[in-house]
Amino acid sequence: MKSIRSFFLSRSTVTTLLVAILLELLAAGIVPQRFLTPVDAFSAWHQANPVLSQVVVFLGLDHLYTSPLFAVTLTIFSLSLALSTYEQCVGAWRKTLAPPKSLPRKEKGVPIADVEALCNRLAASRYIRTWSDGESSRYIRNPWGHWGLPLLHLGLLILIGASLLVFLTSSRGLLELYEGQIAVAGDPMNFTEHGLFAPSPSLPMTVRMTGIQREYWDTDELKQLALSLQFINPDGSRDDHRLVVNRSIRYKGLKIHQSMTSGKAFFLEFLDGEGGVNRGLLLIPRPLSKDSAGYRDFRLPWMFSRLHAKYYSDADRKWIEGERPQLVLRLGSDEVSLLPGENGRIGSFDVRLVDVKNWAGIVFADSFGMAGLFAGFCLLLLGCFLQYLTPPREVFLVSRTGEMVSVYWRAGRLTTLDSDEFEHLQHGLREGLSTRTLKEKKS
Amino acid sequence: MTPEQLHIFEAITHWLSVSFYGASSGYCVHGLVRGRTRDFSIGIWLAAIGMLPHTVSLAARWWAVDHGPYLLKDESFSALALGIISMYLLLTLRSPKVRGLGGILLPGVVALMVAARIFTGQVPMTRPPATFEGIWFIIHIVSIVPAMGAFFIAASAAVLYLVKEKWPHGGVAEKVPLLPVLDTCNYLYAGLALFFWGIMTVSGAVWADQSWGRYWAWDPVETWSLITWLCIGLLLHLRRFHGWHGKKAAWFTMVCFLVSLLTLFFLPLVTGSIHSEYLL
Ligand code: HEM
Numbered sequence: 001m002k003s004i005r006s007f008f009l010s011r012s013t014v015t016t017l018l019v020a021i022l023l024e025l026l027a028a029g030i031v032p033q034r035f036l037t038p039v040d041a042f043s044a045w046h047q048a049n050p051v052l053s054q055v056v057v058f059l060g061l062d063h064l065y066t067s068p069l070f071a072v073t074l075t076i077f078s079l080s081l082a083l084s085t086y087e088q089c090v091g092a093w094r095k096t097l098a099p100p101k102s103l104p105r106k107e108k109g110v111p112i113a114d115v116e117a118l119c120n121r122l123a124a125s126r127y128i129r130t131w132s133d134g135e136s137s138r139y140i141r142n143p144w145g146h147w148g149l150p151l152l153h154l155g156l157l158i159l160i161g162a163s164l165l166v167f168l169t170s171s172r173g174l175l176e177l178y179e180g181q182i183a184v185a186g187d188p189m190n191f192t193e194h195g196l197f198a199p200s201p202s203l204p205m206t207v208r209m210t211g212i213q214r215e216y217w218d219t220d221e222l223k224q225l226a227l228s229l230q231f232i233n234p235d236g237s238r239d240d241h242r243l244v245v246n247r248s249i250r251y252k253g254l255k256i257h258q259s260m261t262s263g264k265a266f267f268l269e270f271l272d273g274e275g276g277v278n279r280g281l282l283l284i285p286r287p288l289s290k291d292s293a294g295y296r297d298f299r300l301p302w303m304f305s306r307l308h309a310k311y312y313s314d315a316d317r318k319w320i321e322g323e324r325p326q327l328v329l330r331l332g333s334d335e336v337s338l339l340p341g342e343n344g345r346i347g348s349f350d351v352r353l354v355d356v357k358n359w360a361g362i363v364f365a366d367s368f369g370m371a372g373l374f375a376g377f378c379l380l381l382l383g384c385f386l387q388y389l390t391p392p393r394e395v396f397l398v399s400r401t402g403e404m405v406s407v408y409w410r411a412g413r414l415t416t417l418d419s420d421e422f423e424h425l426q427h428g429l430r431e432g433l434s435t436r437t438l439k440e441k442k443s
Numbered sequence: 444m445t446p447e448q449l450h451i452f453e454a455i456t457h458w459l460s461v462s463f464y465g466a467s468s469g470y471c472v473h474g475l476v477r478g479r480t481r482d483f484s485i486g487i488w489l490a491a492i493g494m495l496p497h498t499v500s501l502a503a504r505w506w507a508v509d510h511g512p513y514l515l516k517d518e519s520f521s522a523l524a525l526g527i528i529s530m531y532l533l534l535t536l537r538s539p540k541v542r543g544l545g546g547i548l549l550p551g552v553v554a555l556m557v558a559a560r561i562f563t564g565q566v567p568m569t570r571p572p573a574t575f576e577g578i579w580f581i582i583h584i585v586s587i588v589p590a591m592g593a594f595f596i597a598a599s600a601a602v603l604y605l606v607k608e609k610w611p612h613g614g615v616a617e618k619v620p621l622l623p624v625l626d627t628c629n630y631l632y633a634g635l636a637l638f639f640w641g642i643m644t645v646s647g648a649v650w651a652d653q654s655w656g657r658y659w660a661w662d663p664v665e666t667w668s669l670i671t672w673l674c675i676g677l678l679l680h681l682r683r684f685h686g687w688h689g690k691k692a693a694w695f696t697m698v699c700f701l702v703s704l705l706t707l708f709f710l711p712l713v714t715g716s717i718h719s720e721y722l723l
Binding site: 011014015018019021022025026029030033035036061065162165168172246247248255256257258259260308365367368373374377380381384385387388389413415416417418420 | 444537538540541544576577580609621623624626627628630631634635636637641642645648649650652653655656657658659661662663666667669670674675676680681684688
């Protein structure tokens with residue numbers, strides 16, 4: 001048992017673990033990750049690097065954060081961290097509150113005469129007496145600085161635990177709605193993701209998108225996007241809410257955010273050669289300027305090929321939020337451009353642009369453990385602050401039988417920068433010594 | 444004031460601060476070459492005075508464009524220079540022994556300020572996206588300044604350490620702070636970089652959670668920001684556990700510094716994410 005403990009606490013284990021985590025993250029920073037990279041780019045990378053690709057797939061480096069390799073490394077890392085944090089807490093307690101194991105070595109001390117004057121000087125320099133046995137005592141400036149590292153590592157531990165909890169139990173769903181559209185509770189969402197222990201998310205309540213307001217800067221960049229939403233409860237009661245970015249809504253235990261996407265919804269009618277009418281609704285993300293287009297591809301169930309669509313906010317390219325958006329559709333090598341109310345032909349279809357409305361995305365997030373995550377963050381930062389901005393300095397006053405009281409000073413890792421402080425204290429001591437000499441002479 | 448007048452005022456105050464920093468660099472470099480402590484004192488005072496027009500120039504820009512100094516390259520560089528100078532002055536207040544670092548830091552600041560001006564007007568005026576709002580966003584963006592300030596100081600101490608170690612006798616190296624002082628300075632500022640970089644990462648995560656209901660998305664800049672933070676953690680561990688002081692620590696600090704530059708200045712330009720919307 002002891003050897004396992006010392007394995008987890010050994011310096012080389014800790015360093016190896018840190019290096020391992022770093023190397024894995026580096027790999028994830030370099031190798032395209034499956035969930036971040038578009039499918040085409042992902043397979044192109046693997047085709048271009050056939051040998052590397054095998055290693056990457058074997059180790060799961062293309063989905064590092066869900067790979068067994070990362071899970072194992074993180075588990076060992078957390079075990080080592082937990083044991084070490086406990087040891088560090090014991091160490092900090094010993095350094096601040098418990099009696100010292102041994103007193104400093106005799107030859108390093110400076111003898112002093114006027115103990116009271118020194119104590120006053122120590123108090124003035126914010127040294128606090130943390131231990132005394134009547135003869136010797138220990139003063140520490142910033143004793144809380146000793147708790148910096150234990151807190152930092154505890155924060156890290158809580159952070160890892162809470163992240164895991166959030167990862168396993170949270171779910172998110174994205175719903176894209178156009179103005180006036182109602183989505184009923186239980187409807188499927190446009191995109192969902194969920195942790196291992198969370199159910200697949202479905203729409204938790206009936207929602208109506210009552211309005212979408214977009215505000216622009218003078219440079220055509222989006223200044224604010226505000227959504228007016230209405231939540232319709234099972235008893236028919238309605239709650240109106242306004243959703244803007246950075247100001248999420250809490251509703252029935254869920255956090256509702258604005259998604260980054262919004263644009264125009266195009267309502268189309270496709271007439272096939274046999275007179276059948278098919279309706280199509282294309283939600284296309286908004287362009288970033290009046291001269292550029294917003295793009296999205298669609299697979300419509302009654303169309304064999306993929307339909308490529310883009311739109312310009314204003315057919316005349318004058319406004320970013322024009323009254324006459326221009327829709328361009330491409331099917332194979334056929335292309336058609338439509339304004340609201342216009343007809344055209346693409347492939348074997350006659351197509352009509354019936355209506356255009358605004359649409360925007362809403363994110364429904366259900367997560368558990370976020371509070372732990374932020375508590376971990378705060379502890380970690382507090383620890384870091386205490387460690388580097390309030391470094392502890394210690395003064396021991398030791399009285400040995402038959403000798404004058406000696407003073408010892410220690411400033412840990414910042415000794416070279418803080419040695420002036422001790423010189424300042426010593427200056428007082430020398431004065432103390434000379435006072436004593438004077439007194440002796442007088443007597 | 445009309446926008447044009449404000450622009451001219453901003454340029455004048457900017458160049459005024461550059462002049463002070465230039466003079467300050469001159470004194471500090473002279474202090475290094477001649478080994479005169481008085482030169483450092485004058486240099487530090489000049490730098491402190493230069494901070495005044497510098498702050499005014501940044502405020503004028505803020506006023507003119509209605510957003511903080513974080514979106515365009517020129518304003519970001521200028522804010523960074525202000526961060527480095529403030530960190531350096533705070534350091535000299537705490538431990539006057541390290542004033543010699545000014546001989547390398549201040550010329551760096553002048554270069555950064557001149558570079559800032561070169562980028563001015565190279566991109567059309569941009570406005571911040573709607574998400575660039577809220578207290579967590581401000582903390583996220585503001586903490587970059589002390590984080591990079593701390594990194595610059597740690598790296599400068601590392602460079603001076605390596606120079607002094609290589610040529611210990613004669614020349615400039617004899618006048619720079621003693622090796623143990625440089626090493627401790629490197630250690631302290633690596634620790635502060637860990638702290639401020641941590642704040643930057645954490646506040647970014649809180650901001651992301653508030654904006655999009657997701658605190659971490661493993662986007663390339665996020666991943667590399669974590670890598671940078673762990674690199675500093677590794678450096679501090681190597682120091683404590685494996686005696687990597689002095690030369691080894693100095694080299695490793697340079698590596699961490701380069702990784703931080705890569706994360707902050709290079710990746711946002713080549714990857715598409717929310718982080719590509721600054722440093723335009
Ligand atoms: C397996 C995980 C880890 C273990 C077991 C561990 C353990 C330790 C130990 C035992 C110390 C010395 C404590 C003392 O002397 O009182 C230490 C110091 C430190 N650790 Fe960790 N640590 C781990 C991960 C991390 C991580 C991920 C970071 C942050 C990036 C970190 C940051 C630090 C810092 C800043 C110090 C202080 C270095 C100094 O100023 O000398 N540690 N760690």
